[in-house]
Amino acid sequence: MVKLPSILLYFLCILVFIHLCKCQASSQGKKWELNGRTLERKGKLGGHGHPYRRFNAPNFFQLRRGDLHINLTNWGATLVSLTLPDAKGHLADVLLGYDYLASYMKASSSRPYFGALVGRVANRIKDGEFTINGKTYQLPKNDGNNTLHGGLTGFDNVLWKVREQRSGRKPSIKFTYHSFDGEQGFPGDLDVSATYTISGDMELRLDLEAVPRNKATAVSLINHAYWNLAGESSGRDILGNSVTIWASHYTPTDSQLIPTGQILPVNGTPLDLTKEVIVGSRINKLNSSEKPPGFDHNYVLDGPKLKNGLRPGARMKDHWSSRVMEVWTTAPGMQFYTSNNLKDTVGKGGVIYKAHSAFCFESQAFPNAVNQPKFPSVIVKPGQIYKHTMLFKFSVEK
Ligand SMILES: *[C@@H]1O[C@H](CO)[C@@H](O)[C@H](O)[C@H]1NC(C)=O
Ligand SMILES: *[C@@H]1O[C@H](CO)[C@@H](O)[C@H](O)[C@H]1NC(C)=O
Numbered sequence: 219m220v221k222l223p224s225i226l227l228y229f230l231c232i233l234v235f236i237h238l239c240k241c242q243a244s245s246q247g248k249k250w251e252l253n254g255r256t257l258e259r260k261g262k263l264g265g266h267g268h269p270y271r272r273f274n275a276p277n278f279f280q281l282r283r284g285d286l287h288i289n290l291t292n293w294g295a296t297l298v299s300l301t302l303p304d305a306k307g308h309l310a311d312v313l314l315g316y317d318y319l320a321s322y323m324k325a326s327s328s329r330p331y332f333g334a335l336v337g338r339v340a341n342r343i344k345d346g347e348f349t350i351n352g353k354t355y356q357l358p359k360n361d362g363n364n365t366l367h368g369g370l371t372g373f374d375n376v377l378w379k380v381r382e383q384r385s386g387r388k389p390s391i392k393f394t395y396h397s398f399d400g401e402q403g404f405p406g407d408l409d410v411s412a413t414y415t416i417s418g419d420m421e422l423r424l425d426l427e428a429v430p431r432n433k434a435t436a437v438s439l440i441n442h443a444y445w446n447l448a449g450e451s452s453g454r455d456i457l458g459n460s461v462t463i464w465a466s467h468y469t470p471t472d473s474q475l476i477p478t479g480q481i482l483p484v485n486g487t488p489l490d491l492t493k494e495v496i497v498g499s500r501i502n503k504l505n506s507s508e509k510p511p512g513f514d515h516n517y518v519l520d521g522p523k524l525k526n527g528l529r530p531g532a533r534m535k536d537h538w539s540s541r542v543m544e545v546w547t548t549a550p551g552m553q554f555y556t557s558n559n560l561k562d563t564v565g566k567g568g569v570i571y572k573a574h575s576a577f578c579f580e581s582q583a584f585p586n587a588v589n590q591p592k593f594p595s596v597i598v599k600p601g602q603i604y605k606h607t608m609l610f611k612f613s614v615e616k
């Protein structure tokens with residue numbers, strides 16, 4: 219009388235186990251890695267198996283190598299945290315962000331885009347309008363009269379699929395997103411992927427790709443991480459950091475931050491960061507239309523290009539922790555933004571983020587390039603592939 223139910227329970231467990239294995243074995247066309255095992259499967263997504271739930275509902279994922287720990291979410295293909303040592307070996311999370319998925323999923327139009335993958339076209343498009351092959355496309359205006367960061371519900375605010383997660387010496391995770399024809403006003407179906415890889419001891423690589431399926435469209439994807447190398451909860455701002463940007467020119471803008479179309483030298487202006495400069499020493503000299511003032515400028519990168527197309531973009535050093543970050547990129551521009559618009563944002567662990575709590579190095583196409591024939595083109599046609607790679611190299615320097 220006592221044994222029978224437990225035997226039944228035992229068989230039930232085995233059945234459930236077999237069922238779970240079946241789901242794992244039939245929910246994905248490519249390789250999955252779960253608990254260190256690589257699962258390969260043919261066929262379509264099952265829809266109710268364990269991997270489907272884990273990978274295709276909003277969730278957190280982790281990549282680790284040595285002391286470099288990176289958390290991400292498939293909501294917006296977002297970088298959630300990045301923990302690394304300082305000169306004394308103390309670990310700190312150097313990314314601003316939130317504790318809960320729900321905070322990332324809030325669609326507020328004034329969201330800061332913490333760590334997110336931004337698209338279909340990052341930065342601003344004047345009047346939310348552009349023309350390709352004689353046809354004019356109208357986008358939602360979410361920044362005065364302009365479109366910012368892909369519209370009201372850009373790629374930062376949608377659920378991506380997890381295609382592949384690998385561990386080992388180069389742990390990586392690949393997110394994909396299918397953007398449909400007409401989404402946020404943009405033409406054509408577009409398949410997008412974002413692969414984050416720990417590519418070296420203290421190095422994060424991000425490979426972005428987009429493939430237009432049926433119409434020419436505009437594409438410019440960025441990562442919008444907010445960095446504070448002293449640690450996001452250190453209570454320190456970034457004004458004492460030293461910055462270098464490998465750019466002898468920039469794209470001046472009007473008061474709405476739309477480029478005028480000129481490409482001007484930084485030489486002799488407070489924007490000249492070609493030699494290492496303390497961020498705070500320049501902030502009040504800028505003609506900043508933002509309050510409080512700060513950098514929010516697109517630099518035209520011209521550092522030496524390597525064979526793989528990467529060139530140095532920008533470098534930041536935090537003197538307090540001795541942490542250094544260098545960003546290399548294949549993109550022509552870099553927005554240097556000193557988080558001027560952060561205002562009492564409640565972040566991780568209840569920490570309050572303020573203006574100048576962080577900086578962003580957004581490697582990108584030039585803002586409003588889709589309306590500016592003199593700028594490098596952002597139009598991608600069927601048969602072409604959009605690619606953008608960036609490398610974040612971390613070190614300590616006393
Ligand atoms: C990253 O995720 C892991 C696993 O969920 C968690 O233990 C860790 O606290 C997270 N790190 C940060 C800095 O949030
Ligand atoms: C938007 O454009 C209209 C018409 O040109 C103008 O009156 C208005 O001031 C503009 N708004 C902003 C925020 O620039």
Ligand SMILES: *[C@@H]1O[C@H](CO)[C@@H](O)[C@H](O)[C@H]1NC(C)=O
Nearest residue numbers: 470486487488489503504505
């Ligand atoms: C700032 O504004 C002044 C006066 O309008 C102008 O002469 C100067 O070139 C501007 N500097 C930059 C860096 O835009």
